[in-house]
Amino acid sequence: MNSIKDRAALIKNAADTMGKQTFQGTADKNNTARTELTAQGAKVVTLEEAIKRTGLKDGMTISFHHHFRGGDKVINMVVAKLAEMGFKNLHLASSSLIDVHEPLIDHIKAGVITKISTSGLRGNLAKEISHGLMEEPVVFRSHGGRGSAIANGDLHIDVAFLGASSADPMGNACGYSRSENAKSICGSLGYALPDAQYADKVVILTDDLVAYPNTPMSISERNVDYVVVVDSVGDSSKIASGAIRDTKNPRDILLAQQAAKVIINSGYFKQGFSIQTGSGGASLAAVKFIRQSMIDQGITASFALGGITAHMVKMHEEGLIERLIDVQSFDKVAAESLKSDPMHQEVSANEYASYDEPGSATHSLDIVILSALEVDVDFNVNVLVGSDGIIRGAIGGHPDTAADSALSIIVCPLLRGRIPCVVDEVTTHITPGSTVDVVVTEYGIAVNPRRPELAERLKKAGLNIVEIASLRDRANAIIGTPAPLPFGDKVVGIVMNRDGSVMDVIKNIVD
């Protein structure tokens, strides 16, 4: 005989051997229709309830993404709620901070936020911090560096508050919505993905709660603890503003044309090349000017990386760029394309640009065009601190892409008003000169002496190749010698290199 009763002793034996219980009875079965059941998912709570349930305590680290850039509403909303609930000494770790986050000044003064980690700072918040608003220095990381730091534990996140343009009650979330109630769109959630994966608790804030399943999803429900419905997570119309506006400035266009000539004659402009453009009018515009050469020479790019723009989407749709790899959608066109085009792939900050992630996309990148606040005669670049000593920018992916690409091109004017962009020594070291290949200005193009073969190719193509020191001298001849900046003795910022080492510090400015 071999009935289940006969096998009872053997079942008990097997269970004992495995250290398990034997099966007792039947599981409870819920007969509610699943559309009703999933509509009232247990994860959907108010913001205050979500904060309470995460177990957030004073002194812990909270994180955010900045995909809505100037239109972001999540950071101010959540920090205001935390202040109202009486939290103190929080560490705010955002992928970046922008002008719109000025209300943080009051929360810093009130002791709600006492530490900040970010890629950048702008506006009055940056100005106040530069003047010594905070006791603890702000820690600045590149996007790839932040991805690494979250993955390896250098930056441990207790609770991530991540805005999403759609989420279902289980927490499957996207930077866009496929429902007719869609209120916002930011496209890629690349900078939020490390947070979603590694934070102890993850709260999704959304302005469009959609029916389960919100597939294909960007953030999976398995990483999400709570879902909070809010009126608005961000104003999408303000994404393509500030540093990522489409330029009509004739000097930017001239610089973009020069950069395009460098690319076309660099030796890297061949079938299957890959390209990225950083923020800044001239670098974003450069891709427009290589388009015609691609058509004329019958060359297509294998992929475009990074901040994806409408220009790149257009070239992708024309068949000139095969695939788009998108850590951040720089405008609404890019965000819509990410939503609808399977060849337009979202990536996390780690897969985008982390130095210790062998598969990160920057390792496969041929050409990057980047902007700069300052470049010095050793090709070091500063993109964070203005020439007046005030923090006014962001590291972004600058050092990541400069280091990993085969050819890094910096475009900057010789002067901005009376401020020189080619200087003796940059105010703050962000991207090491050893990773920078070419500097394009309207007064000539400087090639890093490390790359004589490249200088030779560009000279042969008739480009105006000059010594970088001559650009500095030319700038100084026009503007006179600047007086030294009134720095104090307090460290207000620490710049981390992408490998986790400390690159530089930023001192306070004393008026």
Next chain:
Amino acid sequence: MEVKNAVAGTLESGDILIQIAPANTAGLHIELDSTVAYQFGKQIEAVIAETLQNFGLTDAEVKATDKGALDCTIRARVTAAAVRATGKDVWAD
């Protein structure tokens, strides 16, 4: 030299707005507000003073709002404001 209220320049980036008014007390009183004050404030004040002295204007209230203008621009705007303030035509000959 008789001085009237006069203005030259704009608040555009790379320009400077010069406002000249009759002096309350003897001498040139220059009040500068500049986006590049840390690095170039002293130099800009010196260029304004030198331009006015060469022009022959020794007593005036001068308000300068600078948006990163180069010295050549500053001289041009200061001269234009001084011409308008005094009626003295420096370009006649």
